[in-house]
Amino acid sequence: xxxxxxxxxxLVKPSQTLSLTCTVSGGSTSSGGYYWSWIxxxxxxxxxxxxxxxxxxxxxxxxxxxxxxxxxxxxxxxQFSLILSSMTAADTAVYYCARGKVQGNYFxxxxxxxxxxxxx
Amino acid sequence: xxxxxxxxxxxGAPGQRVTISCTGSSSNVGAGYDVHWYQQLPGTAPKLLIxxxxxxxxxxxxxxxxxxxxxxxxxxxxxxxxxxxxxxYCQSYDSSLSGSVVFGGGTRLTVL
Numbered sequence: 001x002x003x004x005x006x007x008x009x010x011l012v013k014p015s016q017t018l019s020l021t022c023t024v025s026g027g028s029t030s031s032g033g034y035y036w037s038w039i040x041x042x043x044x045x046x047x048x049x050x051x052x053x054x055x056x057x058x059x060x061x062x063x064x065x066x067x068x069x070x071x072x073x074x075x076x077x078x079q080f081s082l083i084l085s086s087m088t089a090a091d092t093a094v095y096y097c098a099r100g101k102v103q104g105n106y107f108x109x110x111x112x113x114x115x116x117x118x119x120x
Numbered sequence: 121x122x123x124x125x126x127x128x129x130x131x132g133a134p135g136q137r138v139t140i141s142c143t144g145s146s147s148n149v150g151a152g153y154d155v156h157w158y159q160q161l162p163g164t165a166p167k168l169l170i171x172x173x174x175x176x177x178x179x180x181x182x183x184x185x186x187x188x189x190x191x192x193x194x195x196x197x198x199x200x201x202x203x204x205x206x207x208x209y210c211q212s213y214d215s216s217l218s219g220s221v222v223f224g225g226g227t228r229l230t231v232l
Contacts, residue, residue: 106211
């Protein structure tokens, strides 16, 4: 059974950079066929795709966030990470990591999510 | 406004059948991209419910079914149960603006 677990700070100051890590167990980030993904959910709102990375290192980002986002892969640790710069209060959200299937482009396993609050 | 449009809420009595629509456009659902559905129980992460329009992952009851036609897709739930009360999201891919995964705004299902 594939499991994903997000880790990182729960509180970030405005204008700072957020760094989150997702640790994968029961599956390998170095195997093909999957996108390693970040998705967020603003309070009381719907889901917003942030981006994903393929095992080869190719990245794909939401055009509306592209200039602020970097997703990287650490296959030796079976982890992938999200960096989101210039955080504002509007970025307060629950951040999920998820495994995406390349064939079909859907998310079959999700982490439990981590709440990140942007506040001074 | 979400790229995929869902009704904000639907409701039904136990045992009834409800459907949730997901309306897209020619750059996503209408372009042939698959539609997927997720169930999000309160306080939990979304869970894959239907993938590639009509397929159920192992463990999802056959009371849940999906369909797709043209620029729209639907999720049907038959034999409604109290534990089905949740938020439901559709998801697809949009080829405009350099390409992007897109979600519907979500539909709150209330079991009366």
